[in-house]
Amino acid sequence: MKTKMSPIKYILLAALCFIKPPGGSPADVPIHRSDFLLNTFVDIAIYDSRDESILDGAMALCREYENRFSRTLSGSEVYRLNHREDATGTYPLSDDMTDLLATALYYCERSGGAFDITTEPLSSLWNFSGTSPSVPPAEAIEEARKKVDYKKLRLDGTRSTLTFLDPGTSIDLGAIAKGYIADQLKAYLLDSGVESAMINLGGNVLCVGSRPDGTPFTVGLQKPFADRNETFAQVEVSDLSVVASGVYERHFVEDGKNYHHILDPKTGYPVQNGLISVTIVCDQGYLADGLSTACFVLGMDAAKPLLEKYDAEAVFVDEDKNVYVTSGLMDKFELMKDG
Ligand code: AMP
Numbered sequence: 506m507k508t509k510m511s512p513i514k515y516i517l518l519a520a521l522c523f524i525k526p527p528g529g530s531p532a533d534v535p536i537h538r539s540d541f542l543l544n545t546f547v548d549i550a551i552y553d554s555r556d557e558s559i560l561d562g563a564m565a566l567c568r569e570y571e572n573r574f575s576r577t578l579s580g581s582e583v584y585r586l587n588h589r590e591d592a593t594g595t596y597p598l599s600d601d602m603t604d605l606l607a608t609a610l611y612y613c614e615r616s617g618g619a620f621d622i623t624t625e626p627l628s629s630l631w632n633f634s635g636t637s638p639s640v641p642p643a644e645a646i647e648e649a650r651k652k653v654d655y656k657k658l659r660l661d662g663t664r665s666t667l668t669f670l671d672p673g674t675s676i677d678l679g680a681i682a683k684g685y686i687a688d689q690l691k692a693y694l695l696d697s698g699v700e701s702a703m704i705n706l707g708g709n710v711l712c713v714g715s716r717p718d719g720t721p722f723t724v725g726l727q728k729p730f731a732d733r734n735e736t737f738a739q740v741e742v743s744d745l746s747v748v749a750s751g752v753y754e755r756h757f758v759e760d761g762k763n764y765h766h767i768l769d770p771k772t773g774y775p776v777q778n779g780l781i782s783v784t785i786v787c788d789q790g791y792l793a794d795g796l797s798t799a800c801f802v803l804g805m806d807a808a809k810p811l812l813e814k815y816d817a818e819a820v821f822v823d824e825d826k827n828v829y830v831t832s833g834l835m836d837k838f839e840l841m842k843d844g
Pocket residue numbers: 619620621622624628677678679680681749750751754755766767768769770794797798802
């Protein structure tokens with residue numbers, strides 16, 4: 506892993522900035538495929554090939570990973586671990602799962618448990634993806650909260666096994682799996698000879714290479730609480746991942762209060778730290794995804810060491826609509842005029 510030579514510095518952007526037109530020429534029309542997968546809108550666009558079978562393969566791969574990492578699909582690897590026979594047993598893992606858990610558990614440690622992949626009892630209780638979610642009873646939240654503790658998991662990376670030390674522990678990889686899947690899709694596209702593509706797993710974006718004319722891709726950052734297509738800023742990136750976590754994704758309003766899906770394991774309630782979104786830009790999808798959630802939970806100051814460790818850049822937006830950008834991203838970042 507590379508570490509940054511200079512410490513992370515946030516720059517507070519005031520209003521109006523000039524917007525450059527997006528890079529690339531109008532001739533760059535990609536072939537693309539969209540579907541509702543991974544509980545979100547997935548779109549894969551290929552710019553340098555007209556071979557539709559590559560898109561078929563990419564969507565199939567996406568479904569395969571969903572069947573492995575989903576917390577809710579019965580038969581998934583995660584589901585089987587959570588519905589295990591021996592509540593405190595040791596279970597073999599696929600190589601993918603071992604990799605993913607190793608990074609996820611590292612984030613758990615580095616964040617002092619603010620990021621915790623054993624939030625599953627809380628995620629299930631709040632059920633933000635359900636048809637009409639509401640605030641669960643306080644006692645139920647307390648009950649579920651007590652089960653959250655990543656230290657109750659023992660990962661043996663050499664043997665590829667996971668041991669559950671507590672019968673109540675269950676895992677939720679929602680904070681990191683999409684980024685990992687984006688990485689696997691990128692590997693597949695490269696293997697298929699594609700060098701210019703954009704993978705979008707519901708706002709979890711990974712650019713493969715750059716546009717066919719060599720200019721960077723322009724990725725819009727979604728405006729909080731607005732339509733998915735409305736953006737407040739854009740970044741120009743090549744071969745990088747851009748992933749956001751925010752209080753406007755999977756949320757509901759009850760009695761005038763917004764409840765969102767990023768939960769504070771200490772309280773059992775949605776994190777309330779004055780942030781409304783965190784976007785991460787870095788070279789690997791799973792790192793960007795894990796970091797987006799971890800940095801959201803940690804807040805701007807505590808997030809700095811993690812960003813430095815992974816050589817990642819970030820954009821934080823707070824409740825007052827202040828936009829903070831790490832200094833390393835400034836030359837690739839544009840704030841929209843009416844953002
Ligand atoms: P993301 O959209 O990548 O920020 O991930 C949010 C998802 O991660 C939620 O929908 C939950 O499945 C899971 N999650 C919620 N709170 C936490 C937390 N504190 N640590 C780790 N995962 C969480």
